[in-house]
Amino acid sequence: QETINQASGALQKNQNGADIPGKDTFTKNIGACRAYSSWLNIGGDSQVWTTAQFISWLESQGAFNHPYWMCKGSWAYANNKVITDTGCGNICLAGAVVEVIGTRGAMTIRVTTPSTSSGGGITNAQFTYINHGDAYAPGWRRDYNTKNQQPAFALGQTGSRVANDKAVGWNWNSGVYDADISGASTLILHFNMNAGSCPAVQFRVNYKNGGIFYRSARDGYGFEANWSEFYTTTRKPSAGDVGAYTQAECNSRFITGIRLGGLSSVQTWNGPGWSDRSGYVVTGSVNGNRDELIDTTQARPIQYCINGTWYNAGSI
Incomplete structure (x- = not known):
């Protein structure tokens, strides 16, 4: 009878392990890695997650019961959460490969994202989370690669x-x-x-x-x-850099004053008179004896000042 009882509880070779009642415990006991699922709704909807919520979900799936545990998120944006507090980019878990190495108290989590994403997730990326306890600077990092340089x-x-x-x-x-x-x-x-x-x-x-x-x-x-x-x-810039005059050049070109110069006079009555003289203006006509003829004509040159020096105008 004992033999019959043992036989009834034995695994059948032709089942190839399908009849193992506690596969998770069996895998843990033999120290094997656990490929949990190739199509798994991670979180069940497309809402945001914190890292702490993600870790709690992994724990509920038995991820920390094995030296190495992995799964792949289902290819459905609506059924997979988005982790938003990594500090190095959002992780949309749809189609992502999740790997867990270590225990609940000393874990390394690696997430590889697909080539398209939703919820602002970073594509073609590999995120790594390491937590060996709160006192040992837990946190995420994102690796650079040919797609994310x-x-x-x-x-x-x-x-x-x-x-x-x-x-x-x-x-x-x-x-x-x-x-x-x-x-x-x-x-x-x-x-x-x-x-x-x-x-x-x-x-x-x-x-x-x-x-x-x-x-x-x-x-x-x-x-x-x-x-x-x-x-x-x-x-x-210097004046030369912008094509402007220097102060010295300006002083040598610009007129700063105009005036009449010294008086000149010439006898008009019974004398030579005054021929045209460019740059002069007539300033007076003198008729000393008050007859019908002008005795003397007076004129002064127009002068201009440049850089403190006065010059007679050559022409008007």
Whole structure:
């Protein structure tokens, strides 16, 4: 009878494990990894979740009962939650692969998102959450990849110091470059999108507000023109830079005063009279004996002042 009882409780080989009554416990006991489901509604709707709620759900699914546990969210936006408190982007769990390694008290969770998403989720991304206890800085991070590339200036200096301020090519990777110049170095901000009529632009910034310069590329020809400087309140353009006269040039060209010069007179009656004299104006006609004839004609030159010096006008 004992043999019959044991036989009735034994697993059947032809069931290939389908008749295991507690698959989760069995997997845990043999130390195997658990592929929980390839189509699972994670959360049941498309509302937002916190990380704490996500972890509670994983715990309810037995994710922390195994050294390694994984599932894949069903491909239905309406049936899967969106985690919004990662600090590095939203995670829409529809179609996402969720992997759990470790225990409830010391866990690593990895979520790989699909190529399309909903709820503002980041696509083509791999998020990792590590929590070894509240005292050990738990949190999320998101890896960079070919679909989610690292920002150009995330790591500070790009590459090694270059030989001069023209050494960064137009088609180099965007970044912040350190370039040697005479007696110092300068910072080169380089932006390259490798498209359009202006595929790249650079800004050169000198230390201690020593000037900002720029140059831009054309098509595939690169930088055809030299650096151009931005004018600022501390680096004003000269008169020559903007095509204006200097103060000295203005003083030598502009009239600051007009007056009549010294008196000249000539005998008119029974004398030579006065021929035309350019630049003079007649200022008086004298008839001393009050007869019918003018005795003397008087005139003064028109004068103008330039830069403190008076000149007689050559003509009017």
